[in-house]
Amino acid sequence: MAVVKRERSDAARNRAKILAAAAGIVAVHGVEGLSMAEVAAAAGVGVGTLYRRFGDRSGLAYALIDDRERAFQAAFLEGPPPLGPGAEPRERVRAFLHALADRTVEQLDLLLMADSAAPLSRFGGAYAAHHGHLAMLVARLRPGADAACLADALLAPLAAPLVAYRTRECGIGLDRVKAALDVLVDGL
Structure with a gap:
């Protein structure tokens, strides 16, 4: 034990x-x-x-991110629909991606600092939870599809460096990012 x-x-x-x-x-x-x-x-x-x-500073950044991440995970695991259980898989995927997009922008600088710790650091804890949740929903939505790879494809546009580049360098608003995510979800 x-x-x-x-x-x-x-x-x-x-x-x-x-x-x-x-x-x-x-x-x-x-x-x-x-x-x-x-x-x-x-x-x-x-x-x-x-x-x-x-x-180091990256470890401190992860700790600062952690509280909001815990609340986010509680919302998609046990909160009200459509983010939480009770909605159809497509609506849950859409709500999850929109909420994750908001969360990414709100903590963008901290996420960028944390991601700089090591090349694969972003694929640990929170990413694993997000990926597992999306893969489960995708498997319900498209039985027989490669849910793991599709979950990666849905999460890729929300990587902090890409969000920073698109929103800060290219001037693309978060509403446009969410609309593109919706097109990806509709394609499922």
């Missing part, structure tokens, strides 16, 4: 202080202003504590 390791209460308090300090710095100065030394000072902890806890 696996033992669940609980976080010490002082460690949990420090984590909350660190994340609140980091979120405050990002809100005021953007991701560019996020330095480990400033976060440590604002949180009242040592820089070593920050590095042991999060590793």
